[in-house]
Amino acid sequence: MSKTTPTDYEIHDLLKKRWSPRVFSEKPVSEAELKQLLEAGRWAASSNNLQPWRIIWGRKGDGVFKRIFDCLHDFNKQWADNASVLIVGAYKTHRDDGKENFHALHDLGLFMGNLSLQATTMNIALHQMAGIDPEKTIQTFSFPEGYHVATAVAVGYYGGEVDKLPENLQKMETKEVRERKPQSEWAFNGNFGG
Ligand SMILES: Cc1cc2nc3c(=O)[nH]c(=O)nc-3n(C[C@H](O)[C@H](O)[C@H](O)COP(=O)(O)O)c2cc1C
Known part of the structure; x- marks a missing residue:
C-alpha cells in the first residue's frame, strides 16, 4: 500500500x-540493516556535538523486543507486535558540566x-x-539517573496485511x-501569527 502526499x-x-x-x-529487518539505520542516526547534527541520544533495540524473538513491547501503552500494543524491530529512544538530560541540555530532545528528533x-x-x-x-522503560532497562525515555519506534519493511489490525486501526491504515x-498556520515571515 502507498499513500498520496499532496504537497x-x-x-x-x-x-x-x-x-x-x-x-x-513478514520479511525481517536484519541486524546489519538495523545497524545501517543507527549509523544514519549517528551522523545527525546535535547541539555541541553532544550526541545525547541513547537507544535500546530488540529484534523479534530476541527477548529485548518483548521487553520493549511490554513498556508500550495499550493502544500501541494493539499493533506494534507486527514490527520486526522495536527501538526505545532516550536522551541524556544534562551536559558533562552539569548544565541542563535543553536541546537534547531536539537532537533525538534529528537522530530519528x-x-x-x-x-x-x-x-x-x-x-x-x-x-x-x-x-517502566527506565526500570526495565536499568537506565542510570539523568536519562529520559521519549519514544519507542516500530521498524519493519513496508507491506503486510491490513486485516491483521483491529477494525478501528484498519480505517486509519487504509486512509489514502x-x-x-498549511505553512501559513506555522511559518511567519515576521511576528508570530503573521
Ligand atoms: C513523536 C511521535 C510520537 C508518535 N506517537 C504515536 C503513538 O504513540 N502511536 C501511534 O500509533 N502513532 C504515533 N505517532 C505517529 C503519528 O501519528 C504519525 O506520524 C502522524 O499521524 C503522521 O502520519 P505519517 O507519519 O504517516 O505522515 C507518533 C509520531 C511521532 C513523530
Whole structure:
C-alpha cells in the first residue's frame, strides 16, 4: 500500500513516500540493516556535538523486543507486535558540566529524522510512538539517573496485511491521502501569527 502526499511545493520523493504504517511485511529487518539505520542516526547534527541520544533495540524473538513491547501503552500494543524491530529512544538530560541540555530532545528528533530517511531508501518503514511508559522503560532497562525515555519506534519493511489490525486501526491504515496543516498556520515571515 502507498499513500498520496499532496504537497504545495515540490519535495524529494523519499519524503513523499514515507508514512507510518501499523502493519509490516513478514520479511525481517536484519541486524546489519538495523545497524545501517543507527549509523544514519549517528551522523545527525546535535547541539555541541553532544550526541545525547541513547537507544535500546530488540529484534523479534530476541527477548529485548518483548521487553520493549511490554513498556508500550495499550493502544500501541494493539499493533506494534507486527514490527520486526522495536527501538526505545532516550536522551541524556544534562551536559558533562552539569548544565541542563535543553536541546537534547531536539537532537533525538534529528537522530530519528536521519533514521527515517535512511529507512525509506531501504523500503523500511518506521512508526514513532510517544505511547510508551517512560518510568517502566527506565526500570526495565536499568537506565542510570539523568536519562529520559521519549519514544519507542516500530521498524519493519513496508507491506503486510491490513486485516491483521483491529477494525478501528484498519480505517486509519487504509486512509489514502496524508494530511498536513498549511505553512501559513506555522511559518511567519515576521511576528508570530503573521
Ligand atoms: C513523536 C511521535 C510520537 C508518535 N506517537 C504515536 C503513538 O504513540 N502511536 C501511534 O500509533 N502513532 C504515533 N505517532 C505517529 C503519528 O501519528 C504519525 O506520524 C502522524 O499521524 C503522521 O502520519 P505519517 O507519519 O504517516 O505522515 C507518533 C509520531 C511521532 C513523530
